[in-house]
Amino acid sequence: MGRTRPGERGPAGPGPAAPPAPPPRRARVLALLGALLAAAAAAAAARAFARYSEAQAAARQDSALKTLGTEGLFLFSSLDADRDMYISPEEFKPIAEKLTGSTPTASYEEEELPPDPSEETLTIEARFQPLLPESMTKSKDGFLGVSRLALSGLRNWTTAALPSAVFAARHFRPFLPPRGHVELGEPWWIIPSELSVFTGYLSNNRFYPPPPKGKEVIIHRLLSMFHPRPFVKTRFAPQGAVACLTAISDFYYTVMFRIHAEFQLSEPPDFPFWFSPGQFTGHVILSKDATHVRDFRLFVPNHRSLNVDMEWLYGASEGSNMEVDIGYIPQMELEALGPSVPSVILDEDGNLIDSRLPSGEPLQFVFEEIQWQQELSWEEAARRLEVAMYPFKKVTYLPFTEAFEQAKAKNKLVHSILLWGALDDQSC
Template sequence: MTNNDLRRRRKEDQSSTSVEDKSKHSKKTFRQYIILFGILIILSVILFTIVNQLKIFFIHDETLDDKYYPSEILYLFRKHDRDNDNYLSIDEFEPIASQLGQKKVPTDYIQPILNTDQLITINAFFEPLNFSTITKDFRHTYFTNLDELQSLKLWKQPYVSRLNFAARHFKSFLPKQRIEIGKPYWIIEGNKQQFAEHLPSNRYYPPDVSHEHIIFHRLLSMFHPRPFIFTRFPAQGTVAVVRARHGSLLDIYFRIHAEFQLNTPPYHPFWYTPGLFQGRLIIRDDASDLTYFQMYVPNDKRLNVDMEWLVERGGSSASLEVDIGYMPRMELRSAAPSINMNETGITPEQLITSMNESLYDSLLKSFNTIDENFKNEKEIYDLLEKKFYPFKEVPYYEYRQAFKKAEETNKLVHTVVLWVLESSAVLNLLRENYISTWALVVDLKAIMTNQSNDAIKDSQRAKHALDNYAFPVESMIQQIDGTVISKINANDLLETYSKAEQFLNVVSNGMDITVQRYVHFLEQALDRQK
């Protein structure tokens, strides 16, 4: 074999080996592609499954809900899911939980009117809150799609403008015991414990009332369908006094503390608390007929209604808001004296035409005789006020009058007070050493802005008081020129007791520590005056 033949064979062997290698490589690459393609398919299936699960987990699928849950359940859930995240937070669940043990709807009380009854028509008058008198900006709804103030904004007229009653329905206004002229009596008695726990605020519907208190619920329901005849905080209840007797007719004055819940779920509760209701009725001693009835929120002050509500501010929970404002009119008044249904043939559904105002006023004047118990209406209402606020046994003067009285008696001025003043120890100190007054911030600001020559002293005194004021309530002792020589804030007065104070409470005949602090505050001012 020649060299050429050897070279040719070597080339053929090399060529054969190269073809085999290429064939093997192609088969290996094909298998890799198949494996890779299979992996991609598997990963796609896994990813598709994960995405669908995430959609179910995070995205509200109404079709799926509608398939598996009744529409009533879905409606209730979505109603309380305030941020639409498909979950109920603790704040969203709280209104539901609070209702589980409560009433679900307000009770509609019915007092029948019989053919033998004396019929009387009550008219309701209502002018809504003046929004310019409040400090909060009610134009915004903060971070939620629910406007907690919507019910307040929409409340522009009485719930029921005219309603018929039987005269006998007002029997609850009469004294339960024997009739004593000039002696106040409880109709709905408030909590006697000075530091008793307040009633819960997370409520929407009033509790059921006893039969004898239905009339108060129905009267207040003419303004709004959810009245609470017993307020969450003192002052609480209803008190009355017989001013005079005219034969079998009794002239009764009364004072009521009540409040209204304006919201329903899913909104947070919104409490609307007028300063007070006061009024008068002239009724026969057996409640067989009613000559006159009036009940109203006094509007002679700059502010006359408190409000409390919760708002969402984008955080994990709601925050409490409070404010105070002015409401021009909230009044109930009888259209005319009650009439006998048998004699007139009138039906319970027919409303009595309102009597001419001048004639009605003339009729009332015949009952306005001066008696030995009261010189005027103010003395009557002052007497009722003391029933709610025992500390009012010490006279409280208008701010400017208090300083005039202090100049005459050479005493310090005790400005702004709290409920703790019911203590006899505090009352004795105030009665013997101080002239007392109380004022709202808005009143002091009005006094301060008057810079006329005859009012400059009062203006300076008011400025001293405002400079020393801190939210929510500040009690202070002022000298005649207005200088504040001692003060104590409600937060400091009610803060947690120190161990030293707890010990002092044991050795001071059990006198409440809060009272001890107030006594110390008053005595400290007397020492500084010396």
């Protein structure tokens, strides 16, 4: 073997592999073109499938229209919640219950819990005076095509569906403030609004409310005392329920709330008739663990001359066949007859005590006086809930004459708004 001299290189060893030669430009262009063609073909296939699906849906709707007629298709569509042109057993359930006269099975979460004989209960009474027909400004019989049939659901609603009902104190747990909301007047949502001025509104063509879930359950049960078909969420924004604390003690809260809900007064084959009070407001005084309710009241404010919006269809088209009016309802109120009390009374040894005295009179409970440490006025709490529902109310709105005085003092212009109803509730 020869030696390598200084300055000379030895035999070349195995070096790093040479990088592969780049594909020809034509091959790269063809590959890119192929990918684009494949994507275009997939998009075209998707569009074709969508057109096919739309055509099938249109064909089914056309067939249904020929079979059922306009009014029949309208009724069918009111039950077809997912708009797939098929009525599922769940969608048909309200009609089946109507035809068979069966009572809808309860799906309320709190009713699934076994009753606790030691828990406290309270009785709530409904007070209801029907809407005054003379307060409806344009919907007199024979005017604008309004008929007695169109208003039959309203005319027949003269009493509360359930004059009184017993609730467990724990049913009011959803009114407790969430963690972190223990400041007076700080609003929180019991039922958040799912709509805004940008998301439109829900369909008018519905008869039966969806099953309530979670915190909706107690509000649905309370409103069902007025009428069997309450919609906990309104068709228009702002929906839901908002609350805030107005008083705090060592063991109790006073919670003020505002609820936007409405009722469907008609059932098939009549057309839908929507009854939308301006708002439900009220308060509940309850212990911090929701085992005791000291007081409860819910009502539609009646201090304004108009406090209910009504909208109803008189044909199969939602847009062109709808009438609207506003009216006044004198009383729509729920109130607890007294604080919650134990269902059974036990002595110190756990033995059952007779709830009646030897004279036959029921035992009288003595409740301690609540010492409130912090309190907020009803007016200020109502204003804060109003702003939560309607953020534009952050601006101060003044009566007509006061506005001019303020404008003159501040050298500003006046922005005047004239309405048929109220801008800050659901009656307008």
